[in-house]
Amino acid sequence: MTASIPNHPPEPASERRRPTIHDVARDAGVSKTSVSRYYGRERDLLSDTMIERIEAAIERLGFAPDRIASSLRGRRTGLIGVVVADMRNPYTVDMLHGAEQACRKHGYSLLVCNTGNDDQLERQHLEILHGYSVEGLLINTRGRNAATLAARQDNGLPMVLVDRHIDGLACDMVGLDNDQAVGLSVSHLVDQGYQRLLMITEPVAGISSREARIQAFQHQAQAAGVLAEVHEGLEETLDAAWLAATLEQWLKTSEAPGAIVCANGVITLAVCHALFALLKSPFDQVGLLGIDELAWCALVGPGITTVAQPVGDIGYSAIEALVHRISHTASEPQSLLFPAHLTPRGSTTLNMT
Amino acid sequence: MTASIPNHPPEPASERRRPTIHDVARDAGVSKTSVSRYYGRERDLLSDTMIERIEAAIERLGFAPDRIASSLRGRRTGLIGVVVADMRNPYTVDMLHGAEQACRKHGYSLLVCNTGNDDQLERQHLEILHGYSVEGLLINTRGRNAATLAARQDNGLPMVLVDRHIDGLACDMVGLDNDQAVGLSVSHLVDQGYQRLLMITEPVAGISSREARIQAFQHQAQAAGVLAEVHEGLEETLDAAWLAATLEQWLKTSEAPGAIVCANGVITLAVCHALFALLKSPFDQVGLLGIDELAWCALVGPGITTVAQPVGDIGYSAIEALVHRISHTASEPQSLLFPAHLTPRGSTTLNMT
DNA sequence: ATTGATATTGGGACCGTTCCCAAACAGTAT
DNA sequence: ATACTGTTTGGGAACGGTCCCAATATCAAT
Numbered sequence: 001m002t003a004s005i006p007n008h009p010p011e012p013a014s015e016r017r018r019p020t021i022h023d024v025a026r027d028a029g030v031s032k033t034s035v036s037r038y039y040g041r042e043r044d045l046l047s048d049t050m051i052e053r054i055e056a057a058i059e060r061l062g063f064a065p066d067r068i069a070s071s072l073r074g075r076r077t078g079l080i081g082v083v084v085a086d087m088r089n090p091y092t093v094d095m096l097h098g099a100e101q102a103c104r105k106h107g108y109s110l111l112v113c114n115t116g117n118d119d120q121l122e123r124q125h126l127e128i129l130h131g132y133s134v135e136g137l138l139i140n141t142r143g144r145n146a147a148t149l150a151a152r153q154d155n156g157l158p159m160v161l162v163d164r165h166i167d168g169l170a171c172d173m174v175g176l177d178n179d180q181a182v183g184l185s186v187s188h189l190v191d192q193g194y195q196r197l198l199m200i201t202e203p204v205a206g207i208s209s210r211e212a213r214i215q216a217f218q219h220q221a222q223a224a225g226v227l228a229e230v231h232e233g234l235e236e237t238l239d240a241a242w243l244a245a246t247l248e249q250w251l252k253t254s255e256a257p258g259a260i261v262c263a264n265g266v267i268t269l270a271v272c273h274a275l276f277a278l279l280k281s282p283f284d285q286v287g288l289l290g291i292d293e294l295a296w297c298a299l300v301g302p303g304i305t306t307v308a309q310p311v312g313d314i315g316y317s318a319i320e321a322l323v324h325r326i327s328h329t330a331s332e333p334q335s336l337l338f339p340a341h342l343t344p345r346g347s348t349t350l351n352m353t
Numbered sequence: 354m355t356a357s358i359p360n361h362p363p364e365p366a367s368e369r370r371r372p373t374i375h376d377v378a379r380d381a382g383v384s385k386t387s388v389s390r391y392y393g394r395e396r397d398l399l400s401d402t403m404i405e406r407i408e409a410a411i412e413r414l415g416f417a418p419d420r421i422a423s424s425l426r427g428r429r430t431g432l433i434g435v436v437v438a439d440m441r442n443p444y445t446v447d448m449l450h451g452a453e454q455a456c457r458k459h460g461y462s463l464l465v466c467n468t469g470n471d472d473q474l475e476r477q478h479l480e481i482l483h484g485y486s487v488e489g490l491l492i493n494t495r496g497r498n499a500a501t502l503a504a505r506q507d508n509g510l511p512m513v514l515v516d517r518h519i520d521g522l523a524c525d526m527v528g529l530d531n532d533q534a535v536g537l538s539v540s541h542l543v544d545q546g547y548q549r550l551l552m553i554t555e556p557v558a559g560i561s562s563r564e565a566r567i568q569a570f571q572h573q574a575q576a577a578g579v580l581a582e583v584h585e586g587l588e589e590t591l592d593a594a595w596l597a598a599t600l601e602q603w604l605k606t607s608e609a610p611g612a613i614v615c616a617n618g619v620i621t622l623a624v625c626h627a628l629f630a631l632l633k634s635p636f637d638q639v640g641l642l643g644i645d646e647l648a649w650c651a652l653v654g655p656g657i658t659t660v661a662q663p664v665g666d667i668g669y670s671a672i673e674a675l676v677h678r679i680s681h682t683a684s685e686p687q688s689l690l691f692p693a694h695l696t697p698r699g700s701t702t703l704n705m706t
Numbered sequence: 707a708t709t710g711a712t713a714t715t716g717g718g719a720c721c722g723t724t725c726c727c728a729a730a731c732a733g734t735a736t
Numbered sequence: 737a738t739a740c741t742g743t744t745t746g747g748g749a750a751c752g753g754t755c756c757c758a759a760t761a762t763c764a765a766t
Contacts, residue, residue: 018508020751020752020753021752021753022752022753030715030716031715031716031717032716032717032752032753033715033716033717033718033754033755034714034715034716035753036753036754036755037715037754039753040754040755042755045713045714045715046714046715047713047714047715050714050715064480064483064484065484065752065753066484066486066751066752066753067481067484067485067486067753068421068424068425068430068485068486068751068752068753069425069721069751069752069753069754070752070753070754071421071721071753072421072422072425072720072721072722072723072751072752072753072754073720073721073722073752073753073754073755074721074753074754074755075721075754077421087446087449087450087453088446088447088450093440093441093446094441096440096465097440097441097467100440100465100466100467104474109464109466109481109485110464110465111462111463111464112449112453112463112465113453113462114450114453114454121457127417128420128462130417131417131418131419131420132420132421132462133419133420133421155369155371156369269648269649272649272652273651273652276651276652294649295622295649296622296625296647296648296649296652296653298626298629299625299626299629299649299652299653300649300652300653373721373722373723374722374723375722375723383745383746384745384746384747385722385723385746385747386724386725386745386746386747386748387744387745387746389722389723389724389725390724390745392723393724393725395725398743398744398745399744399745400743400744400745403744403745418722418723419721419722419723420723421721421722421723422721422722422723422724422751423722423723423724424723424751425721425722425723425724425750425751425752425753426722426723426724426725426750426751426752427723427724427725427751428724428751
């Protein structure tokens, strides 16, 4: 009579109960506390014998700890919530990629929510993330839910903003040094001989990075003595007709050589489409510079000059900042601004004809 | 003496304990079971009075249920794990976007993991997702961890593959009808008068969608009576020098008009870069067609002809399939293949000069 | 042998829910 | 009244871990 003949049939694999810390303890002939310690930071309390026995049992049973159960009493979910306005925006994509890497490094996992620029959906997502007791929040949204966020923050939830501040929310922020980035742009264009500049942007709608870029643009253009205009789209996704009309109007305003500055990558795409619809060979007649580097910028026309943000680094640092806040006690909110880098291409080479 | 003077000081907001179902029950003067029922599907057991009182208490205390605690006993985490090979790939981005929408609709949240084409990292991520007791898995990876996945599947974890089958894993799959997509491509190119075709692809490495595209390409080119060559990169990210050499070689092989077929969007980008490095005005000398539509394809040269997959729908349907598996008992694995749509542009207009 | 100090180990309450089952409460038929 | 339905309600064990604290073991010093 040996244990090799179980008296109850093995359940079908598909419903086999997953082994618990309890099973491991029994199998190893130790207490569950010891098994728990094996995974936690009290591990060095355990004797070598104990470790061996536990390891063997874990191996035998194929045990893996249940993070859900663990976070209930243990208070650490290992979850970080990300709320982004548009997960298809190339900026967001690269930012998330950086964030994912940092998360992995620190042992966190990402719960990703897309709001599609819908404020109510954003609130809903914040509620869900609250439900999962995320340990921190990474936020890149329109910022219309400052009150909800402030409440969570007061409850002790660490959060870091990406790319933009939110009014009424004293909070860490990681983003671009917009003054420097616009400075690079404007001085490059002026150096190239352009005499009038047009910035196209999405609706500012209180979004700090958009504001900052416009402000910097106007100041620096004025300082450099060139004409500057800013046109702000009516909707978050720029209307093609509006854009075409705006560009056409601006183009025929003057004979002086001019260049367009696109306030971000999405705008660059839209403006390119509009220019090609409007003109046969647009870059012979107008300069173009985009903030945000995109994979295809070198391919269009003579190549589009861009000012690149280190987007991956921004996401990565945002998580680092968040993790720091999670494990350290409160301190003054800080902003971390990265410099941009200009890549000159043909779209800002003025043809002297 | 009233309750308005608490005898213990209120804790700082930042450490205030979050209210529990228990607090709500006490405040409403009902049992915690009733409060629990308020959220669960036994809700209709509750009388109207009860509902009112509970709602009022929830409101007063700002209670929100703790999903972690709830999933411990309740066995439903509401979490779906996604494992993707490359979260920056435009395909992945749009697929995830579709998946996110479907998840929201069904009340699930996404735990996103990026493997960066690293098999070991993939295993690690699978372990993490197992730890969180995700209810299902969405997988778009190289497929080297079939054994690990099969084990999870035997344990009863539902999973759905996206874009590619994995050998040794009997599993639902949602992807592209590659035969149809390649058919569109080849017949379009043949119709345009191209006499020889070159397909560029990443290393096949057992990835089913790549295999399928190559197979279909060779068969259909043969059937149409045009020469066809397939060149497969050496590394997952195509080496620029290798690509340049390959293209140059192919271009000078013959005078007959030829076209390049890029097996996916990432390849299209790489090939464009290579072509522009190689030739002044590439599309005068060679046709180009890309599988996968990209935002910029209309902008490059005369516009690049593409065969678009409905990527968002693919992600959306994958989640729907997964959710179906989660709530229904096992059935035969199914494949859901979407048709592609061709957008002709200038890159496949043969110049008769 | 006795004591004290230190290094390991174990027991059991607890985390915030869900779920099983029994209790309380109708209302209706005897 | 009594019994017998059916509808609501509540009590307490469970879920799988963590953590506090007490228990035991070890060993050197008295």
